[in-house]
Amino acid sequence: MLAPIFKRINREGQRESEFRELWLPRSERILETLVATGSSIVCLQECWLSHPEWVRLFDSALGAAGYRTLKLPRTNNRGDGLMIAVKNEQWRVVDYQQLLFHDCGDRVAQIVRLRSKGRLGGKKEGEEGGQEEQQEEEEDLLVVNTHLLFPHDANSNIIRLCQVYKLLERVEQCRSEQSGRPAPVILCGDLNGTKEGNVYKLLRSQGFLSSYDTAHHLNDVDEKWVSHRSHRGDVCGVDYVWMLNASTPMSNPVLNWRKAVFGLIKSKLLAAGITDARHAFQFFATAGDTSPTSTPCASPTQTPPALLTSAWITGGSRVIPMRSRRVRVRVRVVRRRTRRRGASTTVTRRAGRGRSAASLRSPLRTSSWLWRSWG
Structure with missing residues (x-):
């Protein structure tokens, strides 16, 4: 979403948040779309969490649709933040962690461990041809929601890589804490970067797959989708739903992050x-x-x-x-x-x-x- 406090409505720089008759109808339309999809899990960025009426509006509408909401504002009173909405009838929240990056962008991340509510139940054949009730099988899922720093300049890329490294480190900790088999991971968010960026390459090096690319049989070079128009007027795909299979081990994020940082330095020197x-x-x-x-x-x-x-x-x-x-x-x-x-x-x-x-x-x-x- 585009938070009302960031949406410019004229050349004078006025924001949509100054006019209730503008931000309220747009927010209601967003909610109608979200509820109509019936998604089990919804991850949102740029939520206007500093405005009580906006928060009540979303809590009320999503709550009436059967969702539980988890919210995390950005640090230093930036006004916006993150929200995860989970369908109560399908998943229950086992653990919820908040990650504060404490950097110049005041960015944050949410990590929630969900457990299915008998989603895999059904019937199976008995040994003597009869039907017996299959025991309900619970499965865990890690859902991550974040919004990375915008690449204002070349220096921002190092901070963005640092944000991803911290996030991957916490995700790996959460996976290792799970008893038994590791949980699959879904990483959602506005990464403020395309496939050509180092953030994308770092996530791919860890075994993450883009759900859109997987569904449409695209490779790491194809850019055939647009999810965002920036404040500079650029149109690009920067919003992702990443997947990490439970059986896919993550490589050492320390070495990959260090390699990416020194790669940036080397490329800057070679370019000069x-x-x-x-x-x-x-x-x-x-x-x-x-x-x-x-x-x-x-x-x-x-x-x-x-x-x-x-x-x-x-x-x-x-x-x-x-x-x-x-x-x-x-x-x-x-x-x-x-x-x-x-x-x-x-x-x-x-x-x-x-x-x-x-x-x-x-x-x-x-x-x-x-x-x-x-x-």
């Missing part, structure tokens, strides 16, 4: 024509002055470097090892302080274990060694 490790740090050191996507706080659509660092290092502390974290700190110190106090003094102080001060006196040689250690 840089193939020499000695020039790589100079490129990133000056990118903030020359690239509009790196200017700190230039506009609300750009990612502040401090938040990017926090999401990358702090949020992914289990992904990037401590050795790599020290490397990044050393790079920052070497490049900033050598200009003020001289290369030999500063680099000697930051030489670290296993390296003599003499071998690190040259900033150029230091950068080259650090690049090899990082990569």
Whole structure:
């Protein structure tokens, strides 16, 4: 859905949320469509959870249709959030977890474990030709609902990958907690990215399948569907219903996330024509002055470097090892302080274990060694 607080209605920038005569009829039409489908599970994004009347409207309509609703607002009072609606007669909620990413996008995710209510019951032949009642068989299902950060600039892609990594890590924990056979996973959401993006590739590397592609026999290259029109006017497919079979093991998300992040760095360097490790740090050191996507706080659509660092290092502390974290700190110190106090003094102080001060006196040689250690 498009939340009324985000829907612009004119060039002056007024929002639909300012006019009840606009948002109420549209919300009612959305509800009519949802109820008419009769889906067992409904996952919604951009729900206007900060508005009491909107919440009562959806709770009332979905409740009357036999649904139980689970809601999760975004952090820092962003106004919107997520909602999962479950048909009471078919599923019962066994466990419900809320995942807060705590990043610059204030994004969140819902993970709910459902158990079927005798959905698989029926009749089977007895040994003597009679009919006997088949014992009702319960099955568990993990349902995940999220809305990833919009890729405002190139830096946002790293944060988006970090969000997916945290989500996969929690999903794997939930699967391992299940006694007996693992539960299948349905991952729904607005991923704000197409098949060409690294988020799509990361999920595919974990064994997830796009339900739409599976139903229509499409591969990872075909893009024959549109689910969204962005605020920039782009039309694309960014809303997904992913499936992970219960028998499909997830590979190590740590290694895949790290590989994706370093792949982004490598592609950015190659796009700039840089193939020499000695020039790589100079490129990133000056990118903030020359690239509009790196200017700190230039506009609300750009990612502040401090938040990017926090999401990358702090949020992914289990992904990037401590050795790599020290490397990044050393790079920052070497490049900033050598200009003020001289290369030999500063680099000697930051030489670290296993390296003599003499071998690190040259900033150029230091950068080259650090690049090899990082990569």
